[in-house]
Amino acid sequence: QRQYLPIFVSIFHLLCRRSIQTSLFFSFKSTILDGRLLPDRHSFLAIYRDNNIVIVVGETGSGKTTQLTQYLHEDGYTSYGMVGCTQPRRVAAMSVAKRVSEEIGSNLGDEVGYAIRFEDCTSEKTLIKYMTDGILLRESLRESDLDHYSAVIMDEAHERSLNTDVLFGLLREVVSRRTDLKLIVTSATMDSDKFAAFFGNVPIFHIPGRTFPVDILFSKTPQEDYVEAAVKQALQIHLSGLMGDILIFMPGQEDIEVSDMSGFIPLLVAVLPIYSQLPSDLQAKIFQKAPDGVRKCIVATNIAETSLTVDGIMFVVDSGYCKLKVFNPRIGMDALQVFPISQANANQRSGRAGRTGPGQCYRLYTQSAYKNEMLTTTIPEIQRTNLANVVLLLKSLGVQDLLLFHFMDPPPEDNMLNSMYQLWILGALDNTGALTPTGRLMVEFPLDPALSKMLIVSCDMCCSADILIIVSMLSVPAIFYRPKGREEESDQVREKFSVPESDHLTYLNVYMQWKNNNYSSIWCNDHFIHTKAMRKVREVRSQLKDIMVQQKMNLVSCGSDWDIIRKCICAAYFHQAAKLKGIGEYVNVRTGMPCHLHPTSSLFGMGYTPDYIIYHELVMTTKEYMQCVTAVDGEWLAELGPMFYSVKQAGKTEERQEGSFQFQIRAKKLISHPSAGF
Ligand code: ADP
Numbered sequence: 095q096r097q098y099l100p101i102f103v104s105i106f107h108l109l110c111r112r113s114i115q116t117s118l119f120f121s122f123k124s125t126i127l128d129g130r131l132l133p134d135r136h137s138f139l140a141i142y143r144d145n146n147i148v149i150v151v152g153e154t155g156s157g158k159t160t161q162l163t164q165y166l167h168e169d170g171y172t173s174y175g176m177v178g179c180t181q182p183r184r185v186a187a188m189s190v191a192k193r194v195s196e197e198i199g200s201n202l203g204d205e206v207g208y209a210i211r212f213e214d215c216t217s218e219k220t221l222i223k224y225m226t227d228g229i230l231l232r233e234s235l236r237e238s239d240l241d242h243y244s245a246v247i248m249d250e251a252h253e254r255s256l257n258t259d260v261l262f263g264l265l266r267e268v269v270s271r272r273t274d275l276k277l278i279v280t281s282a283t284m285d286s287d288k289f290a291a292f293f294g295n296v297p298i299f300h301i302p303g304r305t306f307p308v309d310i311l312f313s314k315t316p317q318e319d320y321v322e323a324a325v326k327q328a329l330q331i332h333l334s335g336l337m338g339d340i341l342i343f344m345p346g347q348e349d350i351e352v353s354d355m356s357g358f359i360p361l362l363v364a365v366l367p368i369y370s371q372l373p374s375d376l377q378a379k380i381f382q383k384a385p386d387g388v389r390k391c392i393v394a395t396n397i398a399e400t401s402l403t404v405d406g407i408m409f410v411v412d413s414g415y416c417k418l419k420v421f422n423p424r425i426g427m428d429a430l431q432v433f434p435i436s437q438a439n440a441n442q443r444s445g446r447a448g449r450t451g452p453g454q455c456y457r458l459y460t461q462s463a464y465k466n467e468m469l470t471t472t473i474p475e476i477q478r479t480n481l482a483n484v485v486l487l488l489k490s491l492g493v494q495d496l497l498l499f500h501f502m503d504p505p506p507e508d509n510m511l512n513s514m515y516q517l518w519i520l521g522a523l524d525n526t527g528a529l530t531p532t533g534r535l536m537v538e539f540p541l542d543p544a545l546s547k548m549l550i551v552s553c554d555m556c557c558s559a560d561i562l563i564i565v566s567m568l569s570v571p572a573i574f575y576r577p578k579g580r581e582e583e584s585d586q587v588r589e590k591f592s593v594p595e596s597d598h599l600t601y602l603n604v605y606m607q608w609k610n611n612n613y614s615s616i617w618c619n620d621h622f623i624h625t626k627a628m629r630k631v632r633e634v635r636s637q638l639k640d641i642m643v644q645q646k647m648n649l650v651s652c653g654s655d656w657d658i659i660r661k662c663i664c665a666a667y668f669h670q671a672a673k674l675k676g677i678g679e680y681v682n683v684r685t686g687m688p689c690h691l692h693p694t695s696s697l698f699g700m701g702y703t704p705d706y707i708i709y710h711e712l713v714m715t716t717k718e719y720m721q722c723v724t725a726v727d728g729e730w731l732a733e734l735g736p737m738f739y740s741v742k743q744a745g746k747t748e749e750r751q752e753g754s755f756q757f758q759i760r761a762k763k764l765i766s767h768p769s770a771g772f
């Protein structure tokens with residue numbers, strides 16, 4: 095029987111390949127509205143009616159995100175369920191929902207709404223819902239058939255975000271179960287054949303693009319400082335006297351903030367930053383028309399690559415870099431790092447200059463770097479990041495063997511096993527790889543596994559009310575601010591909150607004092623604390639509290655017994671421990687890798703350097719910095735993380751050598767993964 099197998103396999107391959115080739119292609123004329131080119135409604139709807147799954151391909155700015163939802167709504171699909179549209183980025187979900195609600199002429203949150211983590215701006219009335227892909231993934235936990243939706247548009251599929259890739263596998267099944275659910279997958283690039291094949295040779299709808307030629311100018315030599323080079327280039331464009339707005343691509347927020355645009359004559363140029371953490375009122379400014387005679391210069395992360403379209407850009411300046419979350423084996427976890435972009439990114443970026451007329455793109459890298467050093471496309475996130483959250487989610491959806499789950503591009507097996515191992519350490523999976531009751535409870539929280547674990551243990555340790563505040567504070571970025579010219583003053587005020595042994599407790603302290611001051615915004619301003627951020631913390635706290643109440647978890651405070659809180663934090667973060675080595679220097683207990691206290695830490699420069707600390711996360715800049723640390727007892731590490739550490743009574747000789755150390759915490763060598771049943 096065996097000898098027939100290869101024949102079957104090759105026939106199967108032939109069939110598959112054939113059907114890919116014959117996969118249907120549609121291409122239709124577009125409609126022009128207020129000078130905008132939009133997908134042709136009738137031809138789109140005709141294909142849509144006849145097929146449950148359609149792939150839509152069109153240039154950025156062709157109306158995929160803002161128009162398709164409205165077409166479906168106007169054609170009556172929303173009468174039996176919402177039209178949902180997923181975005182890989184929070185900013186895009188919010189900004190696009192706002193735009194569409196304006197186009198429809200309703201208030202944001204009524205007919206058109208959005209949902210991102212910890213922020214639900216929808217109502218009973220909502221018919222078109224924009225959301226992050228993470229939100230839809232979590233909704234599928236509660237409602238595996240997504241019964242509230244008549245159609246789902248998975249937008250920006252070319253980005254291949256982790257959650258989008260997982261949704262691909264899940265939605266493929268949902269559509270086969272629910273014949274009344276429609277699925278649209280959109281992409282700005284031509285990788286659509288792969289999508290079409292994955293969903294069973296479904297039709298591809300092409301929105302014809304109308305683009306203008308873009309001159310591409312490469313740098314003759316590699317640039318050492320891309321921020322400086324970008325600013326110089328933008329100035330040169332400005333001084334050349336040519337008309338048109340400028341779009342600069344930088345890897346991250348820090349680069350955008352440090353880029354010094356003071357060389358521009360302020361009245362003639364409006365410098366507008368855009369990145370995900372920017373407050374939304376400032377984000378909206380990039381879309382506003384500049385006054386006559388004023389040139390817009392937008393400085394963006396790769397959010398402006400395909401997610402958001404600004405019309406009128408004539409010049410693009412491309413640093414050639416972006417920030418990616420990548421699993422770093424040296425530290426055993428994900429880290430955001432700056433990487434060269436791919437050729438696909440580069441081409442998308444230059445395309446932004448040719449939307450409304452002929453344009454120019456200045457690439458701050460050499461042609462040879464583009465040809466020889468850049469990847470053709472970026473590696474999908476699922477193949478480069480930690481999958482702990484995905485594993486937890488899929489396990490709770492009943493996917494037993496994750497290696498058999500239908501991924502478009504399966505993650506490397508090592509990566510999957512490593513993530514499972516992390517969940518095993520936290521007690522979310524048992525020795526056979528099955529979800530434990532703790533794991534099941536962890537899934538309920540829209541948090542990273544270690545944070546959910548911390549909330550769960552805090553109930554047993556009777557400090558859940560306090561840990562809830564700490565977790566909420568950790569879920570909101572940028573609590574403190576340090577205005578230019580008032581750095582010292584703000585640092586001094588900040589020091590007043592410092593709890594010498596813990597940044598986590600410092601956060602708790604800030605929140606408690608804010609609460610004691612009746613959640614006052616004046617108090618925030620006086621203490622260099624962002625009021626908006628604190629309000630967000632309060633909101634996050636209340637949402638997490640609701641989940642805890644729902645799960646019958648008791649909320650109690652341990653009062654001023656802060657040692658209990660430190661021990662509780664240790665119970666969820668013992669795998670991220672560092673040990674004092676020399677004056678003010680730390681090394682990771684498990685890997686021996688040097689890591690440094692962040693200058694903003696309460697422990698920094700206080701003269702108090704505990705022997706052991708745990709950290710919330712590592713940030714890689716010039717050095718490896720531990721961000722948000724707490725002093726812990728060595729014995730706690732051994733008690734709570736027995737798979738890593740043991741307490742060894744030091745022998746006499748050792749004691750002499752080691753000075754006054756009574757105990758020595760030994761990092762256990764792990765011989766193999768406890769992956770018996772994985
Ligand atoms: P796609 O998703 O195909 O990239 P969009 O639907 O986002 O395209 O955008 C279609 C067009 O709508 C853009 O070319 C732009 O002209 C306009 N547009 C989209 N969002 C905004 C906004 N917030 N403000 C002004 N115009 C916008």
Ligand code: MG
Pocket residue numbers: 155158159160249250400401402
């Ligand atoms: Mg779009």
